Amino acid sequence: MAVLAGGCFWCVEAVYKQLDGVSSVRSxxxxxxxxxxxxxxxxxxxxxxxEVVEVRYDPAKIGFGQILKAFFSIAHDPTQLDRQGPDVGRQYRSAIFYTTEGQKRVADSYIAQLDRAKVFDRPIVTEVAPLERFYEAETYHQDYAARNPLNPYILFNARPKVEKVRKHFADRLKGAASRS
Incomplete structure (x- = not known):
């Protein structure tokens, strides 16, 4: 399980729902x-x-590293402090809430690699902290993008991320193996 904060949970949830090996995503x-x-x-x-998403996944199909790759390359901008796009406030911060020391090591190492490679023009501000407790969001927030595809916020914020994950993770999408 991975618990990630990257702005509005509707957008982050929509990204991870696409990936093969992800069994559930809860806001x-x-x-x-x-x-x-x-x-x-x-x-x-x-x-x-x-605002976070809890991503449950099968490590035999997708590893924590791939979960982080989608997080840093598509799901959000890790250089924005306490905001993502139009959403501003500490509740929209970038964070990885680890559940094991192994996840902490991988997350810290991944961020260090991105910094060394100067992947981003600005410093990464993603917090890495232990998960104390996950509180499930209200029912109307679950699977929001899929249930509200014509909502203007979804069209301008979540949809481009879904299109990007479909392009850059084409071989990792649900059903990709059956299409090849």
Whole structure:
């Protein structure tokens, strides 16, 4: 399982739903100090939670490294501090909430490699922190992009990311093996 924060969870969820080996993606909240989290309080800025996605995957089909590759190359811009595109606030920060020390090592190493290679023009601001607790988001947030494909926010923010993942991860998409 991977728990990632990269701006609005609708967009990040839409990216990971495309990938083969990903069995489920749930939108939620993590990384805050309050004992509970819901959309209203998280967006109110009083809990310090981030909008996140919980990605469950089969490591025999897709590894944590590939999950991170999609995260850093498509799902969000890791150089934006406390914002992604039109969404501004700490709840939209870039973060990896690790569940094992192995995930922490891989995440730290991946970020260091990107920094050394100067992949981005600005410094990466992605936080790497332990997952304390995941709070599932409200039902209406789950699978939002798929259920609301004509929503203007989805058209301008999530759809380009889905198209990019389909182009750059064509061999890793659900059903790709059956098409070859």
């Amino acid at each position: 939620g909240y993590a990384g805050g100090t309050a004992e509970t989290a819901d959309y209203q309080t998280v967006c109110g800025g009083t809990t310090d939670h981030a």
